[in-house]
Amino acid sequence: MDRVRFGGDRKRITMAKKKRKLGRGVAVIGGAMSRFGVFPDRGSRDLMAEAYTDALDTVEKGLDPKDIEALYIGNFCSELFEGQSHLGHLVADWLGLAPRPATRVEGACASSGLAFREGLLAIASGMYDVVLVGGVEKMTNVSTEEVQEFLAVASDVSMEGDQAALTFPGIFASLASAYFEKYGASREHLLRVAVKNHENGALNPKAHFRATLREIMEKRKAKARERGKPVTDWADEYEFLRDERANPAVASPLHLYDCSPVTDGAACMILAAEEIASNFTDNVVRVRASSQASAAPPATLNSDHTALPAVQSAARGAFEMAGVVPGDIVLAEVHDCFTMAEIIAIEDLGFFEPGKGAAASLEGQTSRQSRRPINVSGGLKAKGHPVGATGLAQLQEVWHQLRGSAGERQLRHQDLRLGLTHNVGGTGGTCIIHILERA
Amino acid sequence: MASRCPDSGKIYVPPRPICQDSQSRNMEWVELSGKGTLTAFTSIAVPPVAMARRGYGRDKPYVSGFVALKEGPTIPARIDGAAKSVRVGMALEAAFVEESAGEEKHLTLVFRPA
Numbered sequence: 001m002d003r004v005r006f007g008g009d010r011k012r013i014t015m016a017k018k019k020r021k022l023g024r025g026v027a028v029i030g031g032a033m034s035r036f037g038v039f040p041d042r043g044s045r046d047l048m049a050e051a052y053t054d055a056l057d058t059v060e061k062g063l064d065p066k067d068i069e070a071l072y073i074g075n076f077c078s079e080l081f082e083g084q085s086h087l088g089h090l091v092a093d094w095l096g097l098a099p100r101p102a103t104r105v106e107g108a109c110a111s112s113g114l115a116f117r118e119g120l121l122a123i124a125s126g127m128y129d130v131v132l133v134g135g136v137e138k139m140t141n142v143s144t145e146e147v148q149e150f151l152a153v154a155s156d157v158s159m160e161g162d163q164a165a166l167t168f169p170g171i172f173a174s175l176a177s178a179y180f181e182k183y184g185a186s187r188e189h190l191l192r193v194a195v196k197n198h199e200n201g202a203l204n205p206k207a208h209f210r211a212t213l214r215e216i217m218e219k220r221k222a223k224a225r226e227r228g229k230p231v232t233d234w235a236d237e238y239e240f241l242r243d244e245r246a247n248p249a250v251a252s253p254l255h256l257y258d259c260s261p262v263t264d265g266a267a268c269m270i271l272a273a274e275e276i277a278s279n280f281t282d283n284v285v286r287v288r289a290s291s292q293a294s295a296a297p298p299a300t301l302n303s304d305h306t307a308l309p310a311v312q313s314a315a316r317g318a319f320e321m322a323g324v325v326p327g328d329i330v331l332a333e334v335h336d337c338f339t340m341a342e343i344i345a346i347e348d349l350g351f352f353e354p355g356k357g358a359a360a361s362l363e364g365q366t367s368r369q370s371r372r373p374i375n376v377s378g379g380l381k382a383k384g385h386p387v388g389a390t391g392l393a394q395l396q397e398v399w400h401q402l403r404g405s406a407g408e409r410q411l412r413h414q415d416l417r418l419g420l421t422h423n424v425g426g427t428g429g430t431c432i433i434h435i436l437e438r439a
Numbered sequence: 440m441a442s443r444c445p446d447s448g449k450i451y452v453p454p455r456p457i458c459q460d461s462q463s464r465n466m467e468w469v470e471l472s473g474k475g476t477l478t479a480f481t482s483i484a485v486p487p488v489a490m491a492r493r494g495y496g497r498d499k500p501y502v503s504g505f506v507a508l509k510e511g512p513t514i515p516a517r518i519d520g521a522a523k524s525v526r527v528g529m530a531l532e533a534a535f536v537e538e539s540a541g542e543e544k545h546l547t548l549v550f551r552p553a
Contacts, residue, residue, distance in 0.1 A: 145488060152487060156515075159453070163548060164503045164515035165483070165490045171515075173481035174504055181527040248497070252482040299505045299515035305479045 020291070020321045022124035025274030027286045028436065029130075030059040031396035036208040036265035036384035044078055044087065044138040045094040047266035047386075051134065052095050055268040055396075058405070060281040063270060065095075069128040071102040072119045074112030074135035075388035080150040081138050091134065106388075108154035109337060111135060112267060113391030113423030113432035117290050119271050129273045135393070136266035137386035147262050151387070154426035156297040166299065169259055169338065171427045173251035175298060176340040178305035180253070182355065185343075187253050189358035191241045193339040194257050196367055197375050201382025203409045208263045208384030213237040220246065258339040263384030267392035269399070283403040288324075288418065289435040291317030298428050306355075310431040311348035311424065318420070318433040319350070326350035329435070330372055330414045331401055333394035335424040336379040342366075345422055346374060349433075368411070376401065376409055391423040395434060402438040441512065442466040452512045471510050473533030474553060480504030480518055480525055492540035506531055506550050519549035 032054035034047045056063060071092050079085040088102035105115040112135025119133040139147060151168050152161055160166045166174065179185055194213060201207040202215070209216075217240040224231045234240040241247050247255045277284045295301070295310035303309070319325060326349060334349070336342035347357040351372060352365075360366060366374035377383045377397040380390060398419035400406040421434045442454030446461040450469065457464055482502050486495040495501050502518040502525055518525060519536065531550035538545050 148485070149488060160515050161487070162489075164517055165487060165501070166481075166503045166515055167483055167485070167487055169485070170481045170483050170503055173483075174479035177481060177504070178479040178527060249482075249484045249500075251484065254481075297515075299479075300513055302507065302511065302513050305505060 020317060022120070022287070023126055024124055025286055026120050026123045026271055027274045027277035027281075027284050028269055028395075028399050029272045029277055029280040030055045030063065030270035031268070031392075031399045032058055033206050033267040033389070033393045033396055034265050035206050036263050036386060036389075036393070038140045039264045040141065042138075042264065044075065044082060044084075044136045044266070045090060047138065047264060048073070048091050048134055048136045048268070049094060051136070051266040051268035051389075052132070055270055059270060060283065061279065063130070063280060065097065067130050068097055068100060068132045068270070069130055070100055070119070070122055071097060071132045071134065072105050072115040072122070073102065074105045074107075074115035074133075074391060076106060076108055076111050076137055076154065077150055077387070078138065080153070081142060087136075091136075097132070107430040107432070108425035109335065109385070109387050110391055110423045110425030110430045110432050111388040112393075113395070113421065113434070114292070114430070116269065116392060116395055116434065117292060117432055120287055120290055123271055123273050129276055131271045132268065133271060133392060134266065134268045135389040135391055137388040138264050139262050139386060140264050144262075156299070156427070160297055160299050160427065164299065167251060168427070169254050170251040171298065172338040172340050173254045175305050175344065176253050179340065179344065179358070182304060182306055183358060185358035189343065189362050190253065190258050190339040191238055192362045193336065193342050194241065194381060195237055196361070197336060197342075197379040197381040200368060200376050200409070201378025204378045204383060205407070207378045207382055208261055208265075209378070209382045213241065213257070217246075254338055254340065260337050260380035260385035263386045265384055265386035265389045265393070267389045267396055269392055269396055284439040285399055285402050286437050286439055287434060288437040289318040289322035289433070291315070291321060292430070292432045293317065294430055295428055307344060307348050308424065308428040308431065310428055311345065311422065311433075314431040314433045315349050318435055322418075322435045324418060324435070329418050329420045330416055331376060331398065331411060332372065332374055332420040332422065333377060333397050334374055334379070334422040335390070336375060336381050337385060337424070339381065341424070342374065342379065349420070349422060369413070371414070373411060376406075376411060391421070391432065394421040394423060395436070398436050402436060441469050441471050441510070443469040450511045452508065452514050471508060475506040475508040475531050475533075475550065477518065477525070477527055477529045477531055477550070478505045478507045478513065479527060489540070493538050493545070517547060517549045520551045524552070
């Protein structure tokens, strides 16, 4: 008998550069987030149930849950936070959706962006017509020390962690040092990002921080007065942010208010094949592009550390798939795990030239009133960052804005046709970008 | 120590079995000079538990960053002995120091001003 031979000469199948496309169109028919915040008596299943029931209520013409055919649930690390792994089937059961297939999807902070992509591809393949995608993280039940240790496992533990003791904020802080050096930027640029995102979060009823930084500052003054303590008379929120006692350093140049908070929360969206979407809604929003990329830890890249290559790669793929350019995007939810990350993001996405993102942020070119608002939801900074839920929280914000249901946050000054979400995992190892289009 | 690909010449720290460029699996061991340049850094005031055990904290911050080694690769590492003079672009060289966390001793790779 002939033996099968392995390891022979490798023949390259040279494939012409393939343009990515979906097998068939996919639309979003429902989407919501739970409240984001600190909820001592609620676990990941409770949060997921809240997001799910809210999402069902957003389906215009109603959806019988029995029509949901599969679930993809994004979650970073319930093993560590709750001592519970294998979330997919537990969520399916809790939502009354067993025995449908339920898969937990993980990509650190990009987990639910990836879950959305899995749901999208499952429908585009023809396998399912209606899919539920969810994302959840329960994080506030452990000590601050434990949160930092758990989050650190999303970095390259042996190198960034053990060898260099860099910490998560330390890695983004290092990118900031390289950016400041190359482009002459400073903390002043970072402060503006934090202030803007809190201004936006103040309009978001489900955000973790529904307060501007000015309001937070005034509250601190009031509390100090109440307790008969000395009151620092900061002239404005920028002076507050520059005060080391009010805003202590975490990893220079990043301070407390440059970092997204520790938050509990969930988000949920319902996807359907575009050809049946009119059964559920007259306001069809379709997925125009989905693009994902991976990268080595930034600390091991031979670059000047002022950009994230996984983002640049995913962005190229997204714009190519959609057949549009950055200038066509009218709103974007980007991954501001730290203020510096937002500045790098808007450059990596091609919204601003390399080195110009800092000044653009300072000058208000990313505010609610600008031509292309960034993080109208409040971003991770003010909305909160339950790690596994963030990707879908971004996507449901864009969906609500495109269909006109964003309440007090609703943008009205543009023709809202194309919105983009930028979701990053860990220290830039994973990036998933989606472009949604109002039909 | 690093691994080097005989086909592409690329050097990897930490050593790895597959070359990113050529996909070669015939990697060789090579010893590096320990010299490099600082490309990014930060001073950490909120340490992880392992560093808190070594006495670091807000009153005793430490510096870490990315070092572009002379032979090519970039690695994350602790930066020692630079204090106020640390800046992107400074020349560094590797050293091994022993740090204590209570009874435990840890041999630690650091980079110092060259």
